[in-house]
Amino acid sequence: MIALRRPRMSRLAWHEARSGLLFLSPWIIGFLAFTLIPIVATLIFTFLNIKLTQDVPLRFVGLDNYIALFGDSQVWDSLLVTFKFAAISLPVAVILPFGVALLLNSRSLRASSLFRILFFMPYVVPFVAGVLIWAQMLNSDTGWINGLLGFVGIQGPDWLNDQTWVYPGLVIIGVWGIGGGIIVNQAGLKGIPTELYDAARIDGAGWWGQLRHVTLPLMSPVIFYTLVLAVVEVLQYFLVPLVLNQGTGEPGGTTRFFNLYLYQTFFSYQEMSYGATLAWLLFVITLAITGLLFWSARYWVYYAGESSSSA
């Protein structure tokens, strides 16, 4: 290592390092106690037969839990449910905040700071409250959404009780969570130098051309960031169905998400080892997908700072 060639730390530097680590110590202790050691313990659990109420002798079971995983159709069914939902919700989670931010940043919009507050506000509404409010809106008889659809002559579906429409229904329930994304996108848009738009206009680009050739490339880091966070989040999705129907998976198992299965394995069946195996599977899947995204980033995410010097 480089440290070999470096002279020993001076007394002053040593002093500084000690102080720094002392200030970091709350986080270091917390990280060890609540993150690192639990992750390792979770991994160790996967090779044991631990239960919350240890009614059988504890022993090393090798790869039994992993083998069980592959034979467990509930694992694959619930993963499929999660991926199906992700396919519908991810585009919305990325595009909607971007679109609203574009609107809010438009120079033609009056009172944009008021709109910004109003669009952000539902972000702070407790999620349980949001779910109950939107469930009311989606009610097939009395909800305003079907009322509106009926007004234009469309017979609305029974959103949350229909096996096809339940996913769009859940996406609608999630729409109040876009506030953070709006703010982040808006800040990104403000960071785009106006000269670039002037240049594009001179080159004859219209609204679409400017969006396509200036806004989108320069916003790609922000879009990438929202996408990664949304992926991590959607893979863990299960609390909304848990509140809506107490985790029964209704209608017809379409809301039996992977994390719900994990949660029930641990808390309802008290299977710690198998739950831990499911948790590691989720962890590996999350790592694999985000890893794939980071790999793909080099093809579509444009970092101004890397090639040329720019703000």
Place this chain on the structure above:
Amino acid sequence: MSITAQRPIPALPLEKARPAKRRRSLSETRNSFALTMLAVVLVAGFLSPLLRSFALSFQTPEQISQVGAPLWPASPQTYDYQGKKYSVYKVPIDGAIRDMALVKKGRTESQLVDPANPGAGLVTWQGSWRTLDPALTFAPTFDNYTDVWRLLNYPRLLFNTAAIAIIGLIGTVVSCTLVAYGFARFRFPGRGILFLILISTIFLPTAVTLIPTYNIFLRLGWVGTWLPLLVPAFFANAYDVFLLRQYMLTIPREMDEAAAIDGASPLRTLISVIVPQAWPVIIAVGIFHLVYSWNDFFGPLIYLSTKPELQTLAVGLAQFSANRSAQEPGLIQAGTLLTLIVPVILFLIFQRVFMRGVVITGVEK
């Protein structure tokens, strides 16, 4: 998304300074009007569920379930005529619509009385009474609020939620300030890697630490107490440390160097030089934690499920609505509004600080 020192974006980015104002052309005005109208429609749709919830919370189950119920709390009007109650309908008579009490219903003709002029006696009206619309009066009920207050044990849950949020706030602010100071002001080997580890915990699925953590809390006898919700707050978290560190990096070092020369210890410097300058972002961290803790569902759900008297509003509300059938939407919506009112008001008061905080944690990583 680079980890660079930048002064936080100042307050609300109000409109950018425009080039010398010339008179706006007609098409610009039209554009601006159309776009603003679009925003009004979108925001109205976006927030309409709140309005719906608000209206429902003042309605009785009968008002909600009546056929053709309007959006506001409405009850059918009645009129006492000769000791009996009759419903009042909107009746077209002589080209005008009048509110009349329906005394005798008939398919082809009905007997009516005018509540404004009962002395005139019964009036015969030609037509089926079924075609008539009932006359409605504005009749909001406050029973939903008083009932849910009692049934949800609201004062107790409110106290629990607030206590957990405030104790956690103290822990978060203190621990995150210390850790952020360590990252912002001291050089030591491994600092970069530690910071990277800190940030990467944001992307960690909670499930991967949940099982052993729950188990430890169970063995410690902490399940069924507030401790699992409070203690981790005293050990800092990635978002808030990042936010504070970014801000501290923008504070000039000259001042803490001067303090150090005067013999101040690093802790002294933090308290008397850094903290007074970092107030805006410390407040942001505090508000973030309050809202986060207020809205947390999973933590209280798993750690307090056996102790309803220690439970928070979010979980209490979810269980309340699960135990009641959908027959009482008014009651549930009243509980919902009582749950969301505190974070929404906090946000509206501190919206500048709040949104600036979101920008820093979101954009610069």
